[in-house]
Amino acid sequence: MRAVTLDARVVARGIDAHLDVAPGRVVALVGPNGSGKSSILQLVGGQLRPDGGTITLDGTLVGGPGVHVPVHRRRIAVLEQHPLLFEHLTVLENAAFGLRARGVRAAEARARAQRELDAVGCGELAPARAWEVSGGQAQRIAIARALATDPRLVLLDEPLAALDVSVAPAIRSLLRRRIRDEGRTALLVTHDAVDALALADDLAVVEAGHVVAVGPVADLLARPRTPFVADLVGVNLLAGTASGDDALTLPTGQRVVGVADGPLTAGREAIASFAPAAVAVHTSDPSGSPRNHLRATVTGVEPRGALVRLSAELGDGSPVAADLTLAASVDEGLVPGCPVWLVVKAAQVALYPR
Amino acid sequence: MTVPMPASGGAGRPRWLFVPAVLAVLFLAVPLLGIVARVPWADVPALLTTRSSLDALGLSLLTCLVATAISLALGLPLALVLARADGRLAGLVRTLVTIPMVLPPVVAGLALLITFGRRGVLGAPLAVLGIEVGFSTVAVVMAQVFVAMPFLVTAVEGALRATGTGVEGAAATLGASPTYTLRRVTLPLLAPSIAAGGALTFARALGEFGATITFAGSLQGVTRTLPLEIYLLRELDTDAALALALVLIVVAGLTVAATGWLSRRTVRRSAP
Secondary structure (H helix, E strand, O other): OOOEEEEEEEHHHOEEEEEEEOOOOEEEEEOOOOOOHHHHHHHHHOOOOOOEEEEEEOOEEEEEOOEEOOHHHOOEEEEOOOOOOOOOOEHHHHHHHHHHHOOOOHHHHHHHHHHHHHHOOOHHHOOOEHHHOOHHHHHHHHHHHHHOOOOOEEEEEOOOOOOOOOOHHHHHHHHHHHHHOOOOOEEEEOOOHHHHHHHOOEEEEEEOOEEEEEEEHHHHHHOOOOHHHHHHHOOEEEEEEEOOOOEEEOOOOOEEEOEEOOOOOOOOEEEEEEOHHHEEEEOOOOOOOOOEEEEEEEEEEEEEOOEEEEEEEEOOOOEEEEEEEHHHHHHOOOOOOOEEEEEEOHHHOEEEEO | OOOOOOOOOOOOOOHHHHHHHHHHHHHHHHHHHHHHHHOOHHHHHHHHOOHHHHHHHHHHHHHHHHHHHHHHHHHHHHHHHHHOOOOHHHHHHHHHHHHHHHOOHHHHHHHHHHHHOOOOOOHHHHHHOOOOOOOOHHHHHHHHHHHHHHHHHHHHHHHHHHHOOHHHHHHHHOOOOHHHHHHHHHHHHHHHHHHHHHHHHHHHHHHOOHHHHHHOOOOOOOOOOHHHHHHHHHHHOHHHHHHHHHHHHHHHHHHHHHHHHHHHHHHHHHOO
């Protein structure tokens, strides 16, 4: 039995999505802004009604033709960017809220709430007013409040996005412990590859309202197949046609040699990916080199810490990024519009079927 | 000689603005101070305890409390519904609710008289049943609710729109039914605004004159509220009128202070 099945359409938002989640799995939804990740979460949560299709939770139909189980009867928990604590209540009353709403007796609810607060490291804040706590504490309390209700599904909508960078890692590991390690089922919307790797078992790539790829996080991130995922993990991605066991031909006619972890089938679509740090930039053709060299035009140069991120475009407009030292970029006189050769060692190019 | 002024922002204002600004303050404050200066302080206790004064005070207190309670009972649900409604119908209702706030009270009284008077659209059938509302204490309360309830609706609706739906949505995901959410989240968070709106409503009802005299008349102990009594006495017994006016000024001052305190309380709570 599936914990979640979703096969739903929302015309106004261009959503036509299909997604299954097995019990105990955490699935990260990634995709460009406006691709429909949050809408999918709202369809499962019940805040959004589909125009067509069905949604089931633990095998029970919660959304479909003539059926719409309201949010408060879906037995889900939602964590968003903002903790949305009830500021007129104490921290303990916040954590006990879901249990009280379900009719659990006050003493029992408070005891459970206290245990949940202890489990997120906020036990001593129980008597404080909700508006008195810091942003990181508020998110911890929101986690305790959500998990106190024993939800059958946790929906996380960028739960770390609004947190200070000094606080986010601690909350990330808390979520990992309380959600993934405890075997809960969850859907996570994120913009961050680190969140996906730390918190999720599977990745679902959402583009233009569709779920275009689903698979184990490590697999999808190691072999990105869409520009968005390549961007997410910070690698270059070039698509072409396999032209041998260890090479592909780009639409520009240029050949890219690399390392394939399985044999490629000539004539089939294939992908080459490599890190920006593996790219060297030359203003003259380093001919005779056994390495890949690609003709490109510089489109941008921007400092990134001690390095410079150079953006370039191949003849067909495919973007490639290269990380250079500041000195190298100055010596070569690299400015937008400058024609360059991008040189990449074959050993640093991963090839795989599309 | 010209005084150089900073070119931008609120950092500097032309000094000549102070002349009209001070005039405005004087115009608003001097008449109030004038009343306070003219009040025959030594006689105030006696003036406020005459038969007619006590009747007016008691009637005003009773009718305003009832009018505020009715405004809360009907206006609060209206505000809750309106705050979450969009579209043409909601816009139309919002306009309708605002009209009594800007309508001359005498017109409001006329409208009530035409509708609920003995020959009114609803008054005539009610009269057949033996119910006559015109020129009764009930009419006083109706006039007050008509002009004062919009203050409660707009105050509460504005506060509700400003707080957004985030926490209510969070309550739903925690398993709270809409009624439980209303009782345990929405209303407690709105409490300062409801109190402030209620205070404004009470104050407006207390000052009601035009609609009351048009629709309810001026019968001592039945429909003659404080403002009507003051109007009646303004030439007959100026000292008594001033003493009663003092009561209204004090209540108005307390209302303004209370609403200010409540709104600061709301701001502090909703600060992150």
